Amino acid sequence: MSSIYSKADNDIFISRINSLSPESKAQWGKMTVDQMLSHCQAPLDFTFGHMPMRANFVMRLFGKMLKKKVFASTEFKKNSPTAPDFIRTKHYDFDQAKNELIQKIEIFSSLGKDAIKTTNHPFFGELTYDEWSQMHTMHLDHHLRQFGV
DSSP states (O other): OOOTTOHHHHHHHHHHHHTOOTTOOOSSSSOOHHHHHHHHHHHHHHHTTSSOOOOOHHHHHHHHHHHHHHHHSSSOOTTOOOOGGGOOOSOOOHHHHHHHHHHHHHHHHHHGGGGOOOOEETTTEEOOHHHHHHHHHHHHHHHHHHTTO
16 A cells, blocks of 8 residues: 555555546545545544644544444545545635645655644544545545546
């Protein structure tokens, strides 16, 4: 599996992102390409400590029960549920959203595990650095596949 801490792996993600255009269409789901680029930044912002989030007790309990199943997989299923804080309904400047996502991915390439400011996931609870890497790479891959790249 790819690692969010690997410059080589991140260069592949960045190449895939750079192959998108404002006209790129989703193969499933409701997001436009600009919304997807903004949406993909949200989990990164959370781990950088820029976006605090909390889950209620029931969601956290449910997340702990699902954690093993999610991490046993190598990809997210199509139309998987999204945290309300990560839903994007507005439209965004394509180039700005693309460049901001690339910059955030590059932070992981340069800082590695030090980029992560919280290991406590609001749904799954405490995650290791490797689990954070798996979550971020699965999430990025999921949405890039959604747009055919």
